[in-house]
Amino acid sequence: MVKCPRCGYDNSINAVYCDNCAYRLTDHKGRYIKNTKRVNKWDIGIARKIVIVLGIIIIALLLFSFIYNNTQPSDNETLNVITDDGSVHKTASYPYEAVILYEGSWYAEMGNPNYLVKESGYGPETFTLDCAAWDRVAIDAQKYDYGEGEFKVQLLRNGEVVAENSTTNVTGRIVINYNY
Structure with a gap:
């Protein structure tokens, strides 16, 4: 059995590629590649993770604030009266x-x-x-x-x-x- 260095799957002795993840198990000369430490492209420090999460939260809050402020009716619009027939009677801000x-x-x-x-x-x-x-x-x-x-x-x-x-x-x- 040959253990895949990427996913750890036990492959048959004759396998050139991993049956689970298709990782190449032999080099160009047919020699098996030794199990090496799995490289994680997302292996970043905890401080960077915190900064990224805080950045996403701040961007989300700014976006929410922008959308909220731009969708609120003006003072004059909030004082309009809509009647039963659907028509709008505009009134003064302070009548x-x-x-x-x-x-x-x-x-x-x-x-x-x-x-x-x-x-x-x-x-x-x-x-x-x-x-x-x-x-x-x-x-x-x-x-x-x-x-x-x-x-x-x-x-x-x-x-x-x-x-x-x-x-x-x-x-x-x-x-x-x-x-x-």
């Missing part, structure tokens, strides 16, 4: 505005009830509220100067008044809660 109509000084808290923004001012002002179309909106406004004029607050959605309240009381306070 709500608060309008305070008063000729004196005032103070207001407005926006999403969980994240109210505090503003104060003098005279009429309009604020774009950081609320999406599906958010609840709250406005709590009050006169600061105890004036006698009309204090009016409006909530606009895409430019149309959806809620409005006013008072002429000197300590006038207005609260608007709007659920789309």
